[in-house]
Amino acid sequence: xxMDPSLLTAAAAALSVVVALYLRFRTRLAPxxxxxxxxGNLYDIKSVRFRCFAEWAQTYGPIMSVWFGTTLTVVVSSxxxxxEVLKDKDQHLADRxxxxxxxxxxxxxxxxxxxxxGPHYVKVRKVCNLELFSxxxxxxxRPIREDEVTAMVxxxxxxxxxxxxxxxxxxxxxxxxxxxxHKFGASLSLAEYIPWxxxxxxxxxxxxxxxSARRDRLTKIIMEEHTQARHKSGAKDHFxxxxxxxxxxxxxxxxxxxxxxxxxxxxxxxxxxxxxxWAMSEIVKNPRVQEKIQEExxxxxxxxxxxxxxxxxxxxxxxxxxxxxxxxxxxTPLMLPxxxxxxxxxGGYDIPKGSSVIVNVWAIARDPKTWxxxxxxxxxxxxxxxIDVKGHDFRVLPFGTGRRVCPGAQLGxxxxxxxxxxxxxxxxxxxxxxxxxxxxxxxxTPGMVTFMHTPLQVVATPRLRTSxxxxxxxxxxx
Ligand code: HEM
Numbered sequence: 001x002x003m004d005p006s007l008l009t010a011a012a013a014a015l016s017v018v019v020a021l022y023l024r025f026r027t028r029l030a031p032x033x034x035x036x037x038x039x040g041n042l043y044d045i046k047s048v049r050f051r052c053f054a055e056w057a058q059t060y061g062p063i064m065s066v067w068f069g070t071t072l073t074v075v076v077s078s079x080x081x082x083x084e085v086l087k088d089k090d091q092h093l094a095d096r097x098x099x100x101x102x103x104x105x106x107x108x109x110x111x112x113x114x115x116x117x118g119p120h121y122v123k124v125r126k127v128c129n130l131e132l133f134s135x136x137x138x139x140x141x142r143p144i145r146e147d148e149v150t151a152m153v154x155x156x157x158x159x160x161x162x163x164x165x166x167x168x169x170x171x172x173x174x175x176x177x178x179x180x181x182h183k184f185g186a187s188l189s190l191a192e193y194i195p196w197x198x199x200x201x202x203x204x205x206x207x208x209x210x211x212s213a214r215r216d217r218l219t220k221i222i223m224e225e226h227t228q229a230r231h232k233s234g235a236k237d238h239f240x241x242x243x244x245x246x247x248x249x250x251x252x253x254x255x256x257x258x259x260x261x262x263x264x265x266x267x268x269x270x271x272x273x274x275x276x277x278w279a280m281s282e283i284v285k286n287p288r289v290q291e292k293i294q295e296e297x298x299x300x301x302x303x304x305x306x307x308x309x310x311x312x313x314x315x316x317x318x319x320x321x322x323x324x325x326x327x328x329x330x331x332t333p334l335m336l337p338x339x340x341x342x343x344x345x346x347g348g349y350d351i352p353k354g355s356s357v358i359v360n361v362w363a364i365a366r367d368p369k370t371w372x373x374x375x376x377x378x379x380x381x382x383x384x385x386x387i388d389v390k391g392h393d394f395r396v397l398p399f400g401t402g403r404r405v406c407p408g409a410q411l412g413x414x415x416x417x418x419x420x421x422x423x424x425x426x427x428x429x430x431x432x433x434x435x436x437x438x439x440x441x442x443x444x445t446p447g448m449v450t451f452m453h454t455p456l457q458v459v460a461t462p463r464l465r466t467s468x469x470x471x472x473x474x475x476x477x478x
Contacts, residue, residue: 027350032065040067047446050333054363063347069193073356077363079394086402094403095339097356099192111259128407143476150474157471160460271331275416278329281456282377285437297425320379330398333362361397370395427460
């Protein structure tokens with residue numbers, strides 16, 4: 001005779017409550033909002049999570065226990081504790097919690113982003129550090145980045161003079177796939193956090209299969225484009241070609257190659273673009289900053305040619321603008337979640353094995369204890385003091401730090417600086433008629449990656465001479 005499913009569910013619920021209570025009393029957990037039975041704090045978490053956690057930290061302190069169903073998540077919101085998590089105890093806090101969808105897409109961590117820390121991770125990370133993101137590779141790909149940035153300028157110029165609204169179909173397909181991926185990854189569905197509920201709430205397999213098929217179709221097109229280009233004109237240095245050529249050398253499976261390709265697209269595309277959008281929103285709200293950047297660009301680059309990445313070293317104020325924008329608007333404000341592979345102690349509290357750990361880098365970079373006038377957008381603070389944003393200064397960690405630091409940090413910085421430099425060199429930016437600075441909506445959307453709640457609307461006016469071909473795309477030859 002089979003057991004009544006509702007009885008089974010009730011028994012499982014009771015058991016998980018007992019286990020959670022046992023864990024709570026046996027170990028010294030960080031304080032936090034009172035969890036409800038079974039659901040924990042899941043229904044108390046507001047949709048923009050990093051703001052909610054920053055608010056809660058005012059009450060419970062810089063290390064907090066938050067229960068996602070029956071899964072414990074420890075949230076850290078101070079630079080000292082970030083150092084403990086990402087440096088001192090990094091070794092035991094470098095795994096990734098995977099929900100059912102991220103497990104499915106990453107083929108259970110066969111990629112880099114969702115892989116646990118172990119031999120596979122170390123091998124793939126080596127491919128990133130030595131091959132894909134080495135200074136030599138970044139330099140070799142510079143013409144492609146400049147091609148893309150000048151294409152952006154050309155399209156804005158065209159739109160600012162004759163609005164026609166053309167669309168790039170492959171670009172739209174990319175955006176849709178990435179955005180669906182983020183949605184699946186950030187799911188707050190109860191079943192993701194209560195393992196015994198999962199058999200009651202099966203995954204929407206059809207939606208996942210549809211997404212996977214769409215992703216595989218685009219992967220095939222990309223791979224074919226690159227194979228054809230290679231046959232036509234010999235070896236190429238593009239990212240996808242490098243990845244394909246390293247498959248044998250590093251003994252990478254098909255799943256890993258495809259996983260890596262999509263990791264880079266998902267982790268690198270939106271983060272870079274929204275960094276520029278947030279920076280532009282601060283710049284139009286602060287005309288003083290815009291004038292200062294343009295004065296620097298005119299002095300260093302002049303008005304007779306366009307800037308390139310080689311100019312960046314001579315543009316210290318532009319670099320500070322980028323850093324200040326990353327400080328106030330890190331595109332991944334809670335980084336990516338880490339998972340404890342062993343029981344560790346942080347800030348005097350226990351983090352049991354298997355718990356998730358989140359660092360609220362958004363809150364840390366606005367902490368009045370470490371930043372003067374933290375809410376003020378003032379790039380000069382980075383001129384007054386040498387502050388690194390790539391993981392050496394725990395007050396500002398837009399790329400994380402330690403074992404899982406973003407491997408694309410330098411690439412991201414190059415792209416954001418180059419895009420901003422070009423946008424401000426070529427155009428003067430203003431708000432549409434009738435819109436005041438304080439009207440710009442600086443709220444964020446919920447999700448792992450924070451877009452502007454209301455996409456920024458600005459008016460571009462060309463400021464370089466239009467007769468010198470300075471607004472045309474510069475195609476790359478590699
Ligand atoms: C403005 C740009 C970017 C920002 C702010 C950013 C930020 C981050 C952060 C916070 C993490 C998580 C670190 C952690 O979990 O401890 C991360 C991971 C990652 N990022 Fe970036 N990123 C950016 C651009 C890029 C680019 C351009 C690429 C590649 C093309 C990239 C590839 C990755 C990958 C593969 C990971 C996973 C690393 C791992 O799990 O070990 N990112 N990024």
